[in-house]
Amino acid sequence: MTAPLPALPAKIHPLVRDFLDSRDAVEDTLVRFGSPVHLVFPQVYAENLKRMRAVLEKRIPQHRICYAHKVNQSRAFVRTAEHAGIAIDVASPQELASAIGAGFGPMRIEVTGPKGDVFLRDLIDCGATINVDNLWELRRIAELAGDRAKVPVLLRVSGFDGTPMSRFGVPIGHMDRAFDILSAHRGRIAFLGFAFHIDSGEPAERVRAIDACLNLVEQAYSHHLAPTVLNIGGGFRQVFTADADRFDGYVRSLREALLGRGESMSWANNTFGYHIEGGAVHGTPVFHKYANTIPATRMLDDLLTAPLERHGGRTVAQVAGDNLLTVWLEPGKALVDHAGVTVARVVFVKELADGTVLVNVDLSRDSVTPADQEVMVDPIVLPSAAHESAALPVEFGDGTVRPLRSAADTAPALRPAAETGPVGVYFAGHLCLERDLITNHKVWLARCPRPGDLVVFPNTAAYHMDLSAASASMHPVPAKLAVAHRAGSFQVCRDIDYEPHIPVGLPPRGTPPRGPRRPQAPRRSTGAP
Template sequence: MTPPAVPAALHPLVAAFLGDRDAVRAALHRFGSPLHLVFPQVFEANLAALRAVSDAGAARYRICYAHKVNNSAAFVRTAAGAGIAVDVSSVQELRSALAAGFPPDRIEVTGPKGGGLLRAALAAGVTVNADNLWELEQLAELATTNVAVLLRVSGFAGSATSRFGVDLSEVDRAFDLLVRHRERLRFLGVAFHLDTAATAERVLAVGDCLDLIERAYARDLAPTVLDVGGGLRQVFTADAANYDAYDAALRAGLLGHGEAMHWGANTFGYHVADGIAHGSPVFHKYANTEPAAAILAELLTAPLPGHGGRALGTVLADNLLEMWLEPGKALVDQAGITVAQVEFVKRAGNGARLVHLDLSRDTVTAADQEVLIDPIVLAERPESGAVGVYFAGHLCLERDLITQRVVRIAGLPAPGDPVVFANTAAYHTDLSAAQAGMHPLPAKVAVLHHDGGFVLCPDGDYRPEAR
């Protein structure tokens, strides 16, 4: 069985590194397998692209790196050195940001916060993006000095119900708290985060937020910030048409109209009924080919309803509002890979070929979603021709199939051959990683292109200024 290929999109720097087989094997020899590799220079390139769009479309803006996408010290130190801000959502991330050199006025604490995180935020003197009325009340009670506060809101028409933020129907209660405690709570503005990159939906949310800002002015509050969150997409696939062809073949196999490309009863989120695969698959938006910078440009130039057709960025500038943006995935897009080695190849009882690797599914998937970009096999002497395989993990669990779908590879690898999972920096490497079976977590290493070659540095030792 040779299914359609789903090739990974690779940043040229990452592609050059993988093209240097000696460098890849040297990394594995020095740091072991499996191994997470991060590329700070790709992070810098992604940031430069977002800055260029923001410079052109927004008079005043702040970019906050969403630390939660990756625990990498190299990434957070790169962000600090670049002069942007950081969005943290735990006490540990706050400590990481401070250790990386972020001053308090460039740190924003987001997400749901218990008493411990609120007290840590107050002690550090950072901005708090309040998720709910309880947090505002706690801040007012605990604060001994004036704390900078954003109010996260939700409940926009046309948007899915969110468990985060103060619903629009309760904003007046939040304003009451902010007015009553203005000597302790310094209201910066409103914030939102939508679980979508759809420009039309974001534009509607911005319109509602501008109305809230007008209402805040009427309450003698003086907001100056509109935080539009993150959610910008990544580019995973080098061939969207091949992705679509694979998805079609996968659905056909589920329906029995072609060779099955799924393991066991896995339907990847599709509901098979009446000869049709209904619903949406449990995959990331792998078919997206629009870079984050293009999505941001579309948002900033989109006409804002009720404002004479003026662009969103222009309206913000005319109202002297600073746009805050919280990209995470967009900044680490294509800036990280995971490399593992083949342990052995076998045939299962159903005839399927299994390529066993020395890592688990949890190491390279976020929230147990399927990996729908083909791993890259760096075989020295691949056996046979193109073949379909499943990649299997090293846990003694039936569920530990790294790919629960058939993957096309050029030929069967041998024990010790490296296998690369592309674009794993955003959530994939840290969100679900487990230590079942007492397997240690993979090392994380920064890769730098320097003087025509590649230099490796343990992630915790990386310093941008020392390059």
């Protein structure tokens, strides 16, 4: 029995899969809008939001979700968030304008990241909550506030024990200076509470950060300040792979190949962050996040139910609730997970001198891959209608293998051998730069793609689409389109034109927030909940 080829099957949302199954809808979309395109699915976003909201409602009713706009520039996502009644986290004047243009009022806008003087002036005029990154910002807010309404601020904290150094936030050791500024300007600044952001899948790091912030709450009370907010940030991971065992199998084969055993699996001997020493592969690869199998909702639930030793083993949610703290969070990746794909056409296929097969498509690596990461899920090839063959399979992330077409066969005798059987390929971009390899790892396909075929890059909504989209050689960035399933069919429009149409199961926009409660110092209760 022949061993299965190494593979990295992608997890695909059923709605996205149904759209890809609808070949007429896919082809019509590319005929109307050209290739390549980014496709976003706001209804998938709404499902993710509903699931995250359910965890919060179960564990801690006093909460606020702030959608991290930076994850994607899509207006459709922002409009979906506004329609659902949640808040938004913006990090630039342009994102602020986007949020306001989508209908967010200042009471539902939080502003994070480093800010210059001009931006601070605009934020004070706007009335949005400012998540302060550093002491200069805090002093400048006090100077600019004048005699108008108090400026609502959070203090972002960094420098927690056991956590890698971050360039963002006020070091925990400098917090006395922050307290002095807040105390001196209590007539100009409305201090809401503390915030942090840890981009780590390690739960213990977040728990330590929460415990440190609760200690700061106690210290704030001693300075006659009354914080009511604990902002636990974002960083909740995505699940890319549909099959953890096959992912692990691919990585094992890759490590063997790096040691010179078997067929090469990386372009130009790329080690992906591994290092080879003593006949073994060591280190953590740049693609380690793609191995995650824990959904964001479980990460959040585990965090809220984590015991705090300093508080007698009571959970994070219990201690926050006992002390009348509203928990804020800033999910981005978790809300757009599986809510976007990128589609491009194969331009040509070439074979190099050593037999390596390159599949060139009409977009760049930077349009689908963030920074120096390697996206470890397989693209999906949808053969062009002109190339359709009734028996050619396409494998989806749920493990199903099925044809997507029904046109007459092309005589196999007329095809090159590489096009009729399994083949390992690398996907290459359209920039005239050596680095423009979309996949530096080898992708095995049932057959070699041909010009005109469609290539689907899965789960690209989180940073992949917008973080570093290349426009070198005057190539335009891919068009962004919104896809919705309504009245039994798929409707595609430009992202900027999308409007929410169906309820997402969340409280209506007019639901009034719960009133504030009188804060008190965190208790170290050892009693039962």
